[in-house]
Amino acid sequence: MSFFDMFKSRAATAPVARERLQILLAHERMTLGPKNLIAILRDEILATVAKHIDIAPDALKITMGQHGSVSTLEIDVELPTEKIAPARHMPMRATA
Amino acid sequence: MSKVVVVTSGKGGVGKTTSTAAIGAALARTGKRVCVVDFDVGLRNLDLVMGAERRVVYDLINVANGDAKLTQALIRDKRVETLSLLAASQTRDKDALTEEGVARVIEELRGLFDYVLCDSPAGIERGALLAMRFADEAIVVTNPEVSSVRDSDRIIGLLDSRTLRAEQGQRMEKQLLLTRFDAARASRGEMLSVADVLDILSIPLMGIIPESEDILRASNLGAPITINGSTSQAGRAYEDAARRLMGESVPMLIPGEKKSLLTRILGRRAA
Ligand SMILES: Nc1ncnc2c1ncn2[C@@H]1O[C@H](COP(=O)(O)OP(=O)(O)OP(=O)(O)O)[C@@H](O)[C@H]1O
Ligand SMILES: [Mg+2]
Numbered sequence: 001m002s003f004f005d006m007f008k009s010r011a012a013t014a015p016v017a018r019e020r021l022q023i024l025l026a027h028e029r030m031t032l033g034p035k036n037l038i039a040i041l042r043d044e045i046l047a048t049v050a051k052h053i054d055i056a057p058d059a060l061k062i063t064m065g066q067h068g069s070v071s072t073l074e075i076d077v078e079l080p081t082e083k084i085a086p087a088r089h090m091p092m093r094a095t096a
Numbered sequence: 097m098s099k100v101v102v103v104t105s106g107k108g109g110v111g112k113t114t115s116t117a118a119i120g121a122a123l124a125r126t127g128k129r130v131c132v133v134d135f136d137v138g139l140r141n142l143d144l145v146m147g148a149e150r151r152v153v154y155d156l157i158n159v160a161n162g163d164a165k166l167t168q169a170l171i172r173d174k175r176v177e178t179l180s181l182l183a184a185s186q187t188r189d190k191d192a193l194t195e196e197g198v199a200r201v202i203e204e205l206r207g208l209f210d211y212v213l214c215d216s217p218a219g220i221e222r223g224a225l226l227a228m229r230f231a232d233e234a235i236v237v238t239n240p241e242v243s244s245v246r247d248s249d250r251i252i253g254l255l256d257s258r259t260l261r262a263e264q265g266q267r268m269e270k271q272l273l274l275t276r277f278d279a280a281r282a283s284r285g286e287m288l289s290v291a292d293v294l295d296i297l298s299i300p301l302m303g304i305i306p307e308s309e310d311i312l313r314a315s316n317l318g319a320p321i322t323i324n325g326s327t328s329q330a331g332r333a334y335e336d337a338a339r340r341l342m343g344e345s346v347p348m349l350i351p352g353e354k355k356s357l358l359t360r361i362l363g364r365r366a367a
Binding site for chain 1 (some may be wrong): 241242245246249250253256257262264265266267268282284285286287288289292295296
């Protein structure tokens with residue numbers, strides 16, 4: 001190790017910290033369980049629905065359940081009627 | 097509508113209690129009715145930081161167990177009349193707190209206050225889980241340092257799985273409060289930068305609180321740094337964070353960046 005390297009590694013250790021954390025946390029998020037799965041699913045489903053319909057984040061409910069021998073994933077999206085109604089009525093208004 | 101917010105971190109000593117007091121006082125000064133609740137049973141400190149340590153008669157456990165009425169246990173701040181404190185017990189151990197008891201207290205607090213801020217104990221065990229259990233939102237307090245960031249990631253996982261909201265399939269709002277930030281050290285690459293921490297934890301940023309002697313002074317005096325309106329940089333940073341919690345959009349200044357940009361421009365002109 002040259003004198004310059006020593007100086008450099010002393011000064012900027014943050015990039016090393018960042019990289020170590022990224023590797024460690026990627027691993028820990030996997031092993032510490034699927035509990036994050038619901039949160040991830042919720043965010044992704046919300047993003048997908050929100051692309052087409054204007055919904056509040058609270059309008060989406062996701063629950064995982066166990067009914068006898070089957071596991072279920074329940075997705076409940078509350079749609080604002082007035083927000084999807086115009087799309088349906090549009091052709092009618094066009095003919096009128 | 098009343099909001100219950102947990103101030104949590106996983107790692108100890110990162111600034112949860114300081115932040116609960118500072119944000120609580122800042123919110124209360126805008127006229128909101130605020131109660132700060134100490135969940136750190138056995139190691140209570142919020143009373144001290146709030147300057148109310150000699151006024152504690154009843155505590156959270158007394159109320160949760162039905163030994164005292166909530167109104168008897170609430171300590172009204174003498175400086176800001178919309179601010180109250182519910183202290184933790186110093187003598188009982190943390191198993192004295194039951195989930196049903198906490199549920200009842202939180203429900204009653206919701207009826208009296210606009211904001212209920214729950215100061216979580218460190219760790220990821222029972223005490224920390226009870227503090228977050230009934231929250232609508234979370235403030236994740238993190239220092240720009242590897243072990244704190246790792247523990248925050250762990251806490252985020254728990255917020256998304258072990259809170260009532262998460263179990264009911266609802267979204268748990270989480271915001272990052274980066275505290276004890278030293279802009280000079282971050283710019284020299286000695287400390288994780290704001291961007292690094294945000295990138296790793298990927299939750300919205302609520303504020304950046306600089307490392308500051310004023311914080312120590314404030315806790316020495318038992319006066320939250322925002323209690324008199326802020327004269328210090330850290331106090332202003334906490335006030336901005338409180339306004340963001342209320343849903344206002346306040347521009348975020350990343351400490352050090354403004355200065356470096358300015359010196360860059362000045363430097364160029366001089367050249
Ligand atoms: N921005 C800051 N600048 C300087 N010192 C700070 C800052 N924030 C907090 N501190 C100091 O750090 C110490 C720990 O803060 P605090 O008690 O708020 O942390 P905590 O997360 O509540 O700790 P615990 O996990 O033990 O409950 C205190 O001495 C406090 O004064
Ligand atoms: Mg504390």
